[in-house]
Amino acid sequence: MQNKDKNANVIRVMLAKIGLDGHDRGIKVVARALRDAGMDVVYTGLHRTPEEVVDAAVQEDVDILGISLLSGAHMHIFPKVLELLKAREADDMIIAGGGVIPDDDVEELYLMGVHKILLQDTPPQEIIDSFRQLVADRGAR
């Protein structure tokens, strides 16, 4: 009987690494934690371009696109991703960022339209909770 609503409300997340950034230990831990919380997690692998990630996210129709950046290129990559989503009429997608990002930039990223920044020390449960909250706030689509 545990099959009840087995498909309903499964949150789909894409986790992406963009650009010259080979650090994927963190993003794999997050992927595992989200899976264990019952979410479907599409992982892109390393060294993707913003175009590749946005096109993949649109095809996968994910609720949340999470981008992990430890390269310091966040102020360059997030605007590009947001612009591409807009061009593909997919700007209703929730955008989350994680990794190493200075406080001043966090402010600016929120103003730009990134929905959530979760920095490197965020406990997995907090990521899970905030993803669920973000999807709940968005409502049905």
Added chain:
Amino acid sequence: MTNRISSMKLAERVQEGHVRAIARLITRVESGDPEVRQAMAQLYKCTGRAHVVGITGVPGAGKSTLVTQLVLEYRASGRTVGVVAIDPSSPFSGGAILGDRIRMGELVSDPGVFIRSMATRGTLGGLARPALDAVDLLDAGGFDVVLIETVGVGQDEVDIVRAAHTTVVVNAPGLGDDIQAIKAGVLEIADIHVVSKADRPDSNKTIQELKAMLMMSLEPGEGVWRVPVVPTSSEKHAGFGELMAAIDLHAEHLERSGEITERRRQIALTRVVKVAEEIVRDNFARDSRSQTEELLEKVTQRQLDPHGAAVTLLKAMKETIHESH
């Protein structure tokens, strides 16, 4: 807060090949949203054009890599390709890590390719009903070829053969002795065998063993499909053109021999049975819970046998089914 577009509206756009519409409708069929059914019924009439190829094999055989290379071949030949890539769900949380895209990186940003990752959600045989709906959506969206990459199967999960026009089984060298090849199951379901990683020295042994096995099961006669063994190597970019040609030959064979009619009937049967199973399961869970509990109790106490309980439940279900579905 979002403006929800109706599934019927999206269905119209699917026929124009609109990526967002296809993607969103796949999400809705996967969530079991009842609102999508009418739209899917409409779209089903526009399907049946795409050649559906199932790619299966043991975990680690190289299915995702092979799909990537095969898609590139199709693109070079001017055809568009939809891919449904299936990965296992966790039996504990129900969640899944869908990693097939990692190896398909070079395929994105080409409008002639659409890749969708899906989870098994615990279905036996690895092929859930929503995956077949996704195939319909890609078919209706105008993709010439639809590839279904299954989860890594063992020896008995042969669902794919009842859902695809052509089944490709990917074998990797060094994964077992010849006894593995005699075993039924994945060996027999192949229309085409691939031996991946053919740059490896032990691949020849695998190729020879497979060929020997196929010789043994070969029925003599005119017009019988002879299952080819195609070696491929992604390392050397070799064999994928041959694989595409073998799939095309098989498609021609199906048409010429008339076997295609039987395959289509088989696929239709699979589809109907899968939906019926799902309706029954959902009903068990939703509509007849108190009765289910009561019957389970009786079965536990050995007052009623499982078969008797199942028949009772199905009879009760008949009343409720047309209302909820």
